[in-house]
Amino acid sequence: MIAPWRTHLELLAFGILLGGAISAVGFTDYAELHRMFTFSDLRLLLTFAAAVVLAGVGFALHCRGAGMPIRRIVKGTVPGALLFGVGWAIAGGCPGAVLAQIGEGKVPALVTLVAILVGSAIGRRVKARAGWDSGSCAS
Amino acid sequence: MPPRKSAWAPTLGRAAGLPHEGRQRRAPVVALVWPRALDTSRSAAPLVAEARARGAFAVRLDLGADFAREVGTGGEGLAALAAGGLLVGIGASVSGGCSTGHGLSGCSRLQPAGVAATATFFATAVACSFLLDGVRP
Numbered sequence: 001m002i003a004p005w006r007t008h009l010e011l012l013a014f015g016i017l018l019g020g021a022i023s024a025v026g027f028t029d030y031a032e033l034h035r036m037f038t039f040s041d042l043r044l045l046l047t048f049a050a051a052v053v054l055a056g057v058g059f060a061l062h063c064r065g066a067g068m069p070i071r072r073i074v075k076g077t078v079p080g081a082l083l084f085g086v087g088w089a090i091a092g093g094c095p096g097a098v099l100a101q102i103g104e105g106k107v108p109a110l111v112t113l114v115a116i117l118v119g120s121a122i123g124r125r126v127k128a129r130a131g132w133d134s135g136s137c138a139s
Numbered sequence: 140m141p142p143r144k145s146a147w148a149p150t151l152g153r154a155a156g157l158p159h160e161g162r163q164r165r166a167p168v169v170a171l172v173w174p175r176a177l178d179t180s181r182s183a184a185p186l187v188a189e190a191r192a193r194g195a196f197a198v199r200l201d202l203g204a205d206f207a208r209e210v211g212t213g214g215e216g217l218a219a220l221a222a223g224g225l226l227v228g229i230g231a232s233v234s235g236g237c238s239t240g241h242g243l244s245g246c247s248r249l250q251p252a253g254v255a256a257t258a259t260f261f262a263t264a265v266a267c268s269f270l271l272d273g274v275r276p
Contacts (some may be wrong), residue, residue, distance in 0.1 A: 018239075023194035031205035037268035048242070055247035071235070071245065071252040080234025081241070081256040083226045085263030089271070091223025092206060094238040095231055098224070105198040111217050112224040119228020127233055134235030134252070 022100045030092030037089055076127055076134035091115075209271045230260070 025047045026032035035041035059068065088094055093101055093112045101109035127134065201207060202216070210219045231237040234256050236245060241260075245253015 020194065024190040026193050029193065030202050030210075034205055034209060034268055034271075037265045038272055039265075051243060052247045055243055056249075059244075059248050068248055071250040073251050073255045074235070076233045076235060077252050077256050078234075078259050080230045080232065081259035082230070082263050084230025084234055084237060084256075085260035085265075086267045087223040087226025087228075087230055088238065088260065089223075089264040089267035090210060091220050091227060092202060092210075093220075093224070094227060096237070096239045103196075104194065105196050106202060107198065107200050108202055108217060108220055111220045112227075115221045115224025116228040116231075119225040119230075120232040121228075122225070123229040123232025126229065132233065134233060136235055136240075 018096065019100045019103055022097050023104055028093070028097045028101045028104055028106070033088075033092050071135060074132060074134050075130070076132035080123070080134065087119075095120075209275055234260075 022028060026044055032041070032044050036044040039045075084094075091098075091112050093109060093116075095116055098109050098112045098116060102113060201212070206216065210216055227237070231240075234241065235252065236242075236256060238257075238260070241250075241253040241256040244250075246257050
């Protein structure tokens with residue numbers, strides 16, 4: 001089923017805001033990421049922590065009264081995250097940041113994007129074959 | 140009709156660097172479109188300028204000096220991006236989320252899967268980065 005066009009427009013607006021924020025805080029910059037992962041600069045880590053707190057307040061306000069669905073740890077959660085961390089440290093881009101990198105004009109990020117798309121297709125097959133249901137971002 | 144005067148307009152106008160006569164009239168509009176005008180304290184201005192510089196558009200064929208040193212240049216760098224991207228794709232898919240889905244949304248809702256995945260991928264990213272540093276200081 002295709003969502004109504006209004007939903008698409010809302011998602012577009014939020015996507016633009018998220019991309020701008022990711023870019024402005026430096027999440028698209030390999031050097032910044034590397035300094036975060038080696039703890040030589042805590043700025044990005046603190047920025048991310050602040051974003052988590054802010055999002056937590058937002059979710060709490062938005063979902064007050066209604067129970068939020070709980071995502072439990074399943075078989076794929078940890079092995080997938082192990083691979084994700086290695087890839088993130090090497091390529092310097094997560095699925096959201098790579099789109100922002102392309103928007104900033106970083107041409108090599110196109111390679112990362114294609115690889116991520118191929119990787120997620122492989123990942124879906126792996127999940128299906130292993131019978132793991134780790135859900136997706138939307139669940 | 141004369142423009143409506145507000146108490147904060149002159150302050151915002153000054154912060155935005157508008158000429159004196161333009162402050163009353165244009166400041167509210169500027170405040171909406173120009174982040175610098177939102178700085179009421181002087182100390183925030185360099186931070187905003189820094190953030191604006193980070194997101195600046197420029198067509199680049201490299202990912203910066205740090206990437207070149209730690210990961211590689213030319214074909215080596217592109218191969219690393221392909222391999223890294225592949226791992227990111229497989230990992231995010233198998234894990235059911237990435238730094239946004241698990242890290243931001245999951246952690247902020249205190250979801251068990253989000254917290255576990257974030258702790259895991261952050262740990263491997265840290266280990267991998269120190270390893271890169273060790274191999275290519």
